[in-house]
Amino acid sequence: MSGLEGNVARAETVQSAGERTGDRFRNLGILEDVGHRRVPSLAQDTYHERTGAGGRTDLEVVTHALELGMNVVLKGQPGVGKSFLVKYVCAQTNRPLYRITLSETTYREDLLGTLHLVSTDGGETETAWIDGPLTRAARAGGVLLLDEINAAAANTVAALNAVMEQRQTRTLTIPQTGEQIDPHPEFRVVATANPGYQGTYELNDAFEDRFRHVKLEYLPESVEVDLVFExxxxxxxxxxxxERLVAFANRLRGAYEDGELSTPITTREIVRIARFMEGEFMSVREATRSELVARVDEYDESFVRTLIDKQL
Structure with missing residues (x-):
């Protein structure tokens, strides 16, 4: 353990990300594989890119922004693949990923870390600092993924202001110990936001200005159908x-955006429905009813049942 100011020890050593190899994944430099345990391992290693403004795909834009040293916020409805995109980029470039889902009960300490009493090798008790995900990512040169950034209170996200400045001026200070950290050159912040989701806050302009904004849409129907078979x-x-199932899902998504439905249907749910169709275990109608009716709000149940009967 290394000593910090005020005779407070640090209870753990954070492994750094690897050095740059000179290779690239899309527009982002690939780091050396040092066996870092925080580099994601993905069950599926493909990401379906969506072309946006300027003829560039979402993956191209995100990797270019990260290469330029920018922080990124991914905006889109639940289930469009925001978090998976970040995991995919980290897996392909050997970047450690530190993830936290924010809410109104998330506090600054949940990001920075806390002081704890720990036992030493000599059997004594001492006060030790344990890093939170923000501090670990800043030390290691990892990517900090803040899921649902607009669900956190303003005083919580304020802890990110100084560390999200330009690389030449950014710092991270631990108030409890007085330690000032110069973030690793590869450190980045990526956030996700579900626009208009119940229980979310408006981010102030100064904070939003620290991000490169990227909007993700649902996959085209033909691509989502292919993904189900994959x-x-x-x-x-x-x-x-x-094909009928995916068209039905998009009808529900439209109802969600129009305020007719309180929860949308995600690609993950479509895949789960399809898994229950394997081996003729259930028909598409039975599998959809089994998955969705049990999940939706009781006020949505009649609406969803009616659509299932009409469209499937």
Missing amino acids: RTALDEGKRPEI
Whole structure:
């Protein structure tokens, strides 16, 4: 343990990210694989890119922004793949990922860390500092993923202001110990936001200005249909049913955006429905009803049942 100001020890050593290799993934430099345990391992290693303004894909824009040293906020409805995009980039570039889901009960200490009483090798008790995800990521040169950034109170996200400045001026101070950290050159912050989601806050302009904003839409229907077959063992003969299922999902998404439905349907849920269609275990209608009716708000149940019966 290394000593900090005020005779407070640090209870852990944070492993740094690897050096740059000279190779690139899209527009972002790849780091050396040093066996860092925080580099994500993905069950599926493909990401379906969506082309946006300027003819560039979402993945190209995000990796370019990170290469330029920018922080990024990904905006979009639940289930469009915001968090997966970040995990995918980190996995492909050997970047450690530190993730925290924010809410109104998240405090600055949840990001920075806390003081704890720990036992020494000599059997004595001492006060030790334990890093939070923000502090670990800043030390290691990792990516800090802040899920649902607009669900956190303003005084919580204020802890990020100084560390999200330009690389030449950014700092991170631990008030409890007085330690001042110069963040690792590879350190980045990526946030996700669900616009207009119940229980969220408006981010102030000064804080939003620290991010490069990227909006993600749902996948095109044909791509989402292909994705279902990639992630399930369904026979191609089920394609017409999956096409109906994806069209139905987009009808529910439209209802959510119009305020008719309190929760949308995600790609993950579509895949789960399809998994229950494998081996003829359930029909598309039965699998959809089984997945969604149990999950939606009681006020949405009649609406969802009616749509299932009409469209599936």
